[in-house]
Amino acid sequence: MKRKLLWDALLKYIMGLAAVFLLLFIPAGTISFQKGWILVTVVFLPMVPVGALLYFKKPELLAKRLQAKEPEPEQKQAVLFSALMFLVGFVTAGLDFRFGWSRLPDGVTIGACIVLLLGYGIFGEVLRENNYLARTVEVQKEQKLIDTGLYGLVRHPMYTATLLIYWSMPLICGSGWALIPFLFYPLILRKRILNEEKVLEMGLPGYKEYTSRVRWKLIPGLW
Numbered sequence: 557m558k559r560k561l562l563w564d565a566l567l568k569y570i571m572g573l574a575a576v577f578l579l580l581f582i583p584a585g586t587i588s589f590q591k592g593w594i595l596v597t598v599v600f601l602p603m604v605p606v607g608a609l610l611y612f613k614k615p616e617l618l619a620k621r622l623q624a625k626e627p628e629p630e631q632k633q634a635v636l637f638s639a640l641m642f643l644v645g646f647v648t649a650g651l652d653f654r655f656g657w658s659r660l661p662d663g664v665t666i667g668a669c670i671v672l673l674l675g676y677g678i679f680g681e682v683l684r685e686n687n688y689l690a691r692t693v694e695v696q697k698e699q700k701l702i703d704t705g706l707y708g709l710v711r712h713p714m715y716t717a718t719l720l721i722y723w724s725m726p727l728i729c730g731s732g733w734a735l736i737p738f739l740f741y742p743l744i745l746r747k748r749i750l751n752e753e754k755v756l757e758m759g760l761p762g763y764k765e766y767t768s769r770v771r772w773k774l775i776p777g778l779w
Contacts, residue, residue, distance in 0.1 A: 561615055564622050565607055573600050576646060580729070583650030591665055592653065595728045598669050599721075602676050610683070617683065620690040630751035631693045637744045641722075641737050649726055649734035658732040668727035675720030681706060682714045689714060693752045695759030703766050710772045711753075715745050719774070742774075749773055 576599070580592040610618035626632045652658055683689060685705045688696050706713035722741050726734035753773075756763040773779055 558611075558615060561619055561622075562611065565611065565618060568622055569600070569603060569607065576600075579643065579646035580650045583647045584653045585650075586654075589650065589653050589729075591728060591730045592650070594665060594669065595725060598672055598728065599725070602673070606676075606680060606683070614683075614687065617687055617689065620688075620696075622691070624691055626692050628693050628751055628755065631748060634744050634748040634751075637747075638741075641740060641744065645726055645734050645737040648737065649729040649731040652731040652733050653729070658730075660727065660730040660732055662730075665728050665730055668724040672721050672724035672728065675717045675724065678706065678713060678717035678720070682717065686714075693748070693755055695755065699760060701760060701762045701766055703770065708770060709776055710774055711767065711770050712749055712773055715749065716774055719745065745774065 573596070576596060580595070581587050581589055584592060607618070610621070624635075626635055685707065686702045688699045688702070690696065710716055719741065722738050723735070726732075726738055753763075753767065757767070
């Protein structure tokens with residue numbers, strides 16, 4: 557069982573790495589896209605120790621994170637829009653480098669790397685707090701409400717982390733034009749969160765009361 561889990565995790569990792577590599581470097585027309593290499597490094601290198609930690613300490617959670625088949629139609633649409641966002645964003649970043657449409661300063665890349673790693677830190681904390689953090693939206697058997705730690709600040713801290721990570725990606729590449737597709741991500745999140753909360757209110761005991769205690773969905777003081 558654990559051997560299959562390991563191979564599934566490695567396969568997903570390699571497929572993700574290959575997809576990002578192809579979407580960035582083929583449009584760039586060269587592998588000498590330095591900021592593209594920086595993006596690939598800061599995105600995929602931290603996944604190795606996190607994945608290893610989950611494999612040895614929380615294999616059930618890792619298995620949930622590898623399951624990507626959404627049961628909810630609304631979530632399937634959100635996943636499709638997200639995939640389109642990544643496709644357009646990464647291709648635009650590569651073309652931007654190739655044709656020199658916009659060249660953001662190196663300081664922007666450095667700052668974006670810091671923000672992305674901060675997002676990873678938040679994501680890691682969410683993984684530590686919530687053993688029910690499946691990739692798909694559904695109420696699991698014997699699932700319990702998590703309302704402590706980051707969940708005491710916002711109801712969806714994982715999505716807060718992904719917002720920081722995804723908005724950082726085009727800036728790490730030094731592309732202002734590539735940021736534009738990623739600016740639609742909050743709309744995708746809104747669609748995903750509103751549907752997810754309906755599912756949780758219907759199936760997770762105490763969730764409706766939790767929403768009245770923790771007001772903010774994504775960003776404290778904003779939404």
